[in-house]
Amino acid sequence: MLRRHLLGGAAGTLLAAPALGQAGFPNRPVRMIVPYPPGGATDAMSRLAAQKIQERLGATVVVENRSGANGQVGTQAVLQAPADGYTILGSASIHVMARHVMRNVPYDPVADFVPLARTARGPLVMVMSPQRPQRTIPEIVEAAKREPARWTFATSSLGAAGHLGTIEFNRVTGANIEIVAYRGTAPALTDVAAGNAQLMFDPVLATLPMIRGGQLRGLGIATRARTSLAPDLPTMAEAGLPGFEFYSWYGVWAPRGVPAEIVARFNAALAEGMREPAVVERLTGLGFEPVAESVAEAEAFIRADVARNAELLRIANFQPE
Incomplete structure (x- = not known):
């Protein structure tokens, strides 16, 4: 309920779109699997991304919440689908850390998936x-x-x-x-x-x-400065933890092997969609920052992010469960 009220425009699971007038990708509905339940930020941001895809590519997008095993059930379902662009993953920064925090993950989130785009951070x-x-x-x-x-x-x-x-x-x-x-x-x-x-x-x-x-x-x-959304809420530094900054970021992935031209079309649709003034205003009003970057930039960011967080887990002597 929360994410539908806040983001609007993507309240239903089925996102309608006009029929395509030509052959080629996409010529049938695209399924976006969100590996977590409705009601959280990952679900809300995935639905916003789905809306931008349908508007920019003219394809019906069906959003499916398939939770279980800390995201593994839905994520593996995407990986097992044909690498044709018709089954994609809507997730968050948690996705790329799967093998560092869970035992026996049946996929490599970095090697087996290509980021179509990062979309926002909060x-x-x-x-x-x-x-x-x-x-x-x-x-x-x-x-x-x-x-x-x-x-x-x-x-x-x-x-x-x-x-x-x-x-x-x-x-x-x-x-x-x-x-x-x-x-x-x-x-x-x-x-x-x-x-x-x-x-x-x-x-x-x-x-x-x-x-x-x-x-x-x-x-x-966990920001450097207070937010205008909640000016009475101190930063973690003000609360006694200097330098404490943490963000969750969101994105869309496809199985590695999807043709490069299809990956590029998704990336362009999402980069352009997240830069729309109405989207920027909406996200900013919720305390989020839109992200628009190329696939290569997303992959470079993910490599650095995984390395930083893996080192944090090592220092904390965290053992995968």
């Missing part, structure tokens, strides 16, 4: 159950060290930006709060709001509405 926000009396990060760290059994960090999925941010938080504070992985953003945030988990890092899209509604307590945003 900063993480640290939130807490409003049932807890603590108001600052130092108070939370002190309480968690004193009574560790009373504190848990929820995360939407292993390898997500929020998971990596949580690992870094534990590392720099020495809190070592237990991390519990959920099947998506919505159930994780619901548990934090209910007090079943106490803390969480998640992108601004899902957290700010719940902070404003009093369901969550905002502790800090």
Whole structure:
């Protein structure tokens, strides 16, 4: 419900489009698989990307949420489909970290998939159950060290930006709060709001509405400067963690082997679509930044991002589960 209200225009699973008047790609519906449940930022950003694809390429796009095994079920379904451009993946930065955070992943997210485009990025926000009396990060760290059994960090999925941010938080504070992985953003945030988990890092899209509604307590945003969307929310540096910056980013992938000309068409459609003034305004109003780059630029960014996060996991002595 959240992502449909915020992003609009892509509320249904079936995104209608005019029929093509010529042969060639695409001449039948394109299926975008989102390997997580509805209700989170990944689903919302994937639906926005699907809308831009249908508008720019003139193809019907069917968005299918197929969750399970921390994203593996839907992702593998894309990989097993023919590499013809008619089955694509809508996911987030979590996708490229799969082999670093889970055992026996049956695919290589970097080698087996080609990024059609990165589309946007959004900063993480640290939130807490409003049932807890603590108001600052130092108070939370002190309480968690004193009574560790009373504190848990929820995360939407292993390898997500929020998971990596949580690992870094534990590392720099020495809190070592237990991390519990959920099947998506919505159930994780619901548990934090209910007090079943106490803390969480998640992108601004899902957290700010719940902070404003009093369901969550905002502790800090992982950006260099405060956001005009929530000027009273301090940066993590202001909250006591200098240099703490984390973003989740979103994109669309296809199985490696899709013809280069089809990859280029997807990339152009998404790069142009994310630069539309209305899209930029909409994303900016939600605290997101649109991304428009070539396939080569996306691949270079992903290589660097994976290397940085793999080193973070190594320093934290994280063991894949």
